[in-house]
Amino acid sequence: MSTHIAAASGEIAETVLLPGDPLRAEWIAKTYLDDVTCYSQVRNMLGFTGTYRGERISVQGTGMGQPSISIYVHELLAEYGAKTLVRVGSCGGLLADVAIRDLVVGISAATDSSMNALRFEGFHYAPTADFSLVRAYVEKAEAAGARYHVGQIFSTDVFYHDRPELRDRLTQYGVLAVEMEAAALYTLAAKFDARAMAVCTVSDNLVTGEETSADERERTFAEMVELALDAVSA
Numbered sequence: 001m002s003t004h005i006a007a008a009s010g011e012i013a014e015t016v017l018l019p020g021d022p023l024r025a026e027w028i029a030k031t032y033l034d035d036v037t038c039y040s041q042v043r044n045m046l047g048f049t050g051t052y053r054g055e056r057i058s059v060q061g062t063g064m065g066q067p068s069i070s071i072y073v074h075e076l077l078a079e080y081g082a083k084t085l086v087r088v089g090s091c092g093g094l095l096a097d098v099a100i101r102d103l104v105v106g107i108s109a110a111t112d113s114s115m116n117a118l119r120f121e122g123f124h125y126a127p128t129a130d131f132s133l134v135r136a137y138v139e140k141a142e143a144a145g146a147r148y149h150v151g152q153i154f155s156t157d158v159f160y161h162d163r164p165e166l167r168d169r170l171t172q173y174g175v176l177a178v179e180m181e182a183a184a185l186y187t188l189a190a191k192f193d194a195r196a197m198a199v200c201t202v203s204d205n206l207v208t209g210e211e212t213s214a215d216e217r218e219r220t221f222a223e224m225v226e227l228a229l230d231a232v233s234a
């Protein structure tokens with residue numbers, strides 16, 4: 001058992017999907033996995049292990065923001081031997097053609113968080129996804145005819161920004177979308193020599209003002225998760 005995850009050694013698979021919402025972790029586990037067990041309910045940040053097409057997969061809620069996901073990812077990597085981590089989340093589109101319901105694969109993740117500024121004091125580290133995971137996901141998305149984008153995303157610490165000009169600058173430099181976790185995930189995966197990727201469904205577009213309805217979010221979330229499961233078990 002680690003400080004925030006009540007799993008015994010061996011209860012967590014080497015491959016872990018990481019939704020922010022623990023109830024989505026439960027939904028993923030119960031919808032797609034067989035022989036599901038719940039290995040942790042600490043702080044209601046639920047974690048499950050099951051099998052997908054015979055392969056062990058775990059699903060762990062991470063909460064919102066880089067400090068929260070960092071706690072779970074650090075413990076999964078340092079104490080449970082996780083090797084492949086895929087964040088499945090939502091994001092806000094920053095370019096007009098990153099439309100609601102599209103999928104965004106973050107090759108890299110810029111950030112306004114002080115976490116990496118302190119960690120890499122003096123230079124700007126570039127948190128980067130694992131290419132083999134990106135390639136596998138894109139192959140599945142292509143085969144499924146899904147609308148997807150691959151590029152840089154932005155992991156902010158501030159959901160309610162009071163600096164709209166920052167968003168405009170990100171758009172000006174081609175950043176696809178904003179979310180709140182990927183930069184920390186990529187940095188920790190690199191630290192522990194693991195593979196990581198973040199894929200998000202576009203829940204709203206900050207340029208056009210379009211927003212998805214609740215059931216649209218559920219549908220595109222399901223498509224994103226199915227492609228992620230196929231990509232990691234390919």
Ligand SMILES: Nc1nc(Cl)c2ncn([C@@H]3O[C@H](CO)[C@@H](O)[C@H]3O)c2n1
Nearest residue numbers: 020064065090091092159179180181
């Ligand atoms: N800053 C921010 N902005 C927009 Cl437009 C978002 N759309 C989805 N998220 C994700 O959803 C949660 C915030 O609602 C966070 O976990 C974040 O990763 C967003 N986070």
